[in-house]
Structures are given as structure tokens and as C-alpha cells.
Amino acid sequence: MSKLSPADLDRYIFSRTGAANDGLLVGAGYGEDAAAIATEDGTMVVSSDPISLAAERIGTLGVAIASNDVAACGGMPEWLVSTILLPEADVELLDEITAQLDAEANRLGITIVGGHTETVAGLSRPLLSLTCMGPADRYVPTSGAEPGDEVILTKGAGIEGTAVLATDFTTDLDAAGVDTETVGRAVGYFDDISVLPESVVLSPVATAMHDPTEGGVLNGLVELACASDVHIDVSEGDVPVRPETNTLCAAMGVDPLRILGSGALLATVPRDEVASTLEALDAENIDSTVVATVEEATDEDDVGVVYEGGHYTDGVEDDMYDLWD
Structure with a gap:
């Protein structure tokens, strides 16, 4: 497993973002942790992240990693959407993952507002995809570093x-x-x-x-x-x-x-x-x-x-x- 190059991201991802919207303050870009969307009350920070390799604590890490992307932009993580893909209909595994999601979200003060769960043929391990959202008083990008900092x-x-x-x-x-x-x-x-x-x-x-x-x-x-x-x-x-x-x-x-x-x-x-x-x-x-x-x-x-x-x-x-x- 490896990351796509910046050139490939520009060509296949960042140039294909659907309809333009004046409410989008910061969108997809190399290294950016999350998007910033203008709302009536200020700025909403939104980020999505998958996790599949850390089998023992996948739910715990999933919540922490998704919320970190919002926090890293100056946002306060508040809401989480969770997609759980399982190799098979294993209720015990599902119980373990959702218990971890619940415990970590509780610890961080985040509410899980919805998502999706299903089994997928061909998976060898569980896969989570989490979207976290929260307001920011001041959005801080990855791209703002200045010489001398x-x-x-x-x-x-x-x-x-x-x-x-x-x-x-x-x-x-x-x-x-x-x-x-x-x-x-x-x-x-x-x-x-x-x-x-x-x-x-x-x-x-x-x-x-x-x-x-x-x-x-x-x-x-x-x-x-x-x-x-x-x-x-x-x-x-x-x-x-x-x-x-x-x-x-x-x-x-x-x-x-x-x-x-x-x-x-x-x-x-x-x-x-x-x-x-x-x-x-x-x-x-x-x-x-x-x-x-x-x-x-x-x-x-x-x-x-x-x-x-x-x-x-x-x-x-x-x-x-x-x-x-």
C-alpha cells in the first residue's frame, strides 16, 4: 500500500470535484486535512478517513483519526458518520467494533449521527470509513506555513x-x-x-x-x-x-x-x-x-x-x- 503522488492526485482527484459552490471555503488539496464550508453560524470543518490495518483497536483509532483531521484545522469535532464494512456477517466482531466506536466517541464528546453497515465479499479484514464534522472559529490550513515560522x-x-x-x-x-x-x-x-x-x-x-x-x-x-x-x-x-x-x-x-x-x-x-x-x-x-x-x-x-x-x-x-x- 502506498499513497498516490501529488501529480496523480491533481489529475484524478482535485480536478474532479463536481459543481462549484460559493460556500466552499477550502476544498480538496494536497496535504489538507479537511474541507471548510461557510455556514450561517460560521465555518464547518469536514473530513473523511478510512482505516483497515489496525485490527485490534480499529474502532478506537477510527474515531480518533477522523476527529484529529477536524481538530488539526482548528475545528471542534462534534458529529461522526460511520461506515462499517465486514468480511462476513460476524456479530461478535461487529459488537466489538461498535463498542469501541461508542466508547471513544463518548470520551471525545462526539456524537455518532448515522452511517452504514454491510458485509463485502473479498474483504480479508474489517474496513471503516468515518466522516467527522465540527465548527471552527478559525480554520487553519496545511498550506499556510510562512518562511521564518x-x-x-x-x-x-x-x-x-x-x-x-x-x-x-x-x-x-x-x-x-x-x-x-x-x-x-x-x-x-x-x-x-x-x-x-x-x-x-x-x-x-x-x-x-x-x-x-x-x-x-x-x-x-x-x-x-x-x-x-x-x-x-x-x-x-x-x-x-x-x-x-x-x-x-x-x-x-x-x-x-x-x-x-x-x-x-x-x-x-x-x-x-x-x-x-x-x-x-x-x-x-x-x-x-x-x-x-x-x-x-x-x-x-x-x-x-x-x-x-x-x-x-x-x-x-x-x-x-x-x-x-
Whole structure:
């Protein structure tokens, strides 16, 4: 599994969006987490996301990931539409998934307003597609980063990926010698997947925000840089990685910066706002780190991210995909 290139997205997706509507403030675009729609009461943020690979906590992750896209644009997630596709009519599996959806939606204050459920021949695992909506006082795009801004990352790289490794690959981790205490702490990362708390702090000051998901923090930075037509230099040592993430990634042979990254939020903030923003995040007990500076791209070929000697302009494939093969 891999992401489509920006060129293919432009050609086959972003150029085919149906009828024009004056109420659409921000529509489909490379790296954008959600759309913005004008309403009588302000701005409505809407985003859709599928999930299929994290079998053990698919409902929990589905709600968190869909709502994160709204939060990453400055919205307050309030409503959720859930489509559940099952390989077969397995009531026990359905019970497990909907219980997870209900519990996580309750925890985040989100109402599930409808959706669709059916069985689909040919599926080997459950597939969810979730649409989340909520109002925003100030919509923050992925494409708003300005030269001179500092790039803030909350929590660390690979939060979601670490939790999924701990639940979907316990046998492999045990065989690799990872102790049960470390795996248990990693399972607790599911409680850190939502970025709503940090988005509340960051959205009033950020020029751009982005929720790194597939392809991890590295891919999130690439999408932010390319959407904003800027250049970002980042070093591996500048990106925070939790000890459990390092341990589990080493055991499974994956890069913490290239695995499922939900749970972290990337935000670009004007330099004179950085110190107070970091203090505000710390006051909410949210870890945050400045990982890079936004630079002006010298030309079209300079747009993107330079990381450990490589220049990235297209989507970064997630290291975890091959683990499910």
C-alpha cells in the first residue's frame, strides 16, 4: 500500500470535484486535512478517513483519526458518520467494533449521527470509513506555513504506530525479546492518539497545522512543506521519539519517523509566538518541541523536506505496511 503522488492526485482527484459552490471555503488539496464550508453560524470543518490495518483497536483509532483531521484545522469535532464494512456477517466482531466506536466517541464528546453497515465479499479484514464534522472559529490550513515560522511537533513521532505494534504484533515482539512491561506501556499510547487538546492551544496562533498519519512525521512534514510551497530541513536527532517507540520499532525493523503518526500534531508558528506557545502547551501537560524552521524555497525544485541527506517531495510510504503482508 502506498499513497498516490501529488501529480496523480491533481489529475484524478482535485480536478474532479463536481459543481462549484460559493460556500466552499477550502476544498480538496494536497496535504489538507479537511474541507471548510461557510455556514450561517460560521465555518464547518469536514473530513473523511478510512482505516483497515489496525485490527485490534480499529474502532478506537477510527474515531480518533477522523476527529484529529477536524481538530488539526482548528475545528471542534462534534458529529461522526460511520461506515462499517465486514468480511462476513460476524456479530461478535461487529459488537466489538461498535463498542469501541461508542466508547471513544463518548470520551471525545462526539456524537455518532448515522452511517452504514454491510458485509463485502473479498474483504480479508474489517474496513471503516468515518466522516467527522465540527465548527471552527478559525480554520487553519496545511498550506499556510510562512518562511521564518518555527515547526512545532507535539508528543513525538510514531505514537499511533507504537500502539498498533503493541497490539497487532505481540507475538513478533515477544520473539524479538521485548519485555511485557514495555509492550504494556506502548498499549497505553492509544490514550494519546487524540490531538484535540493541543489543537485548542495551537489553532489561535498557528499559520499551518497538519496531522501526520500514514508515512509518519516525515510524510506529514513533506505534505505541509509541499502544500505551503516552502523548504524544511529536519534532522533525525531533532524529532522526539519516546523510549517505547524506539524499542518496538527497533524490534520490528521500522523507522519511528515513517510509521503511523497520529497522536502528534505539526504546527508552524511565527517566531515571536513560539516561546509563549510552548509555555501554553506545557501548562496543559502536552510535550512539544521545535523540530525545524520553515525556509523560503529558492525555486520549484527546492520545495519539500530535506531529511538525513534525502530530498522528499512525494508521499513517504509507511514502514508498517509490509508488516501485514
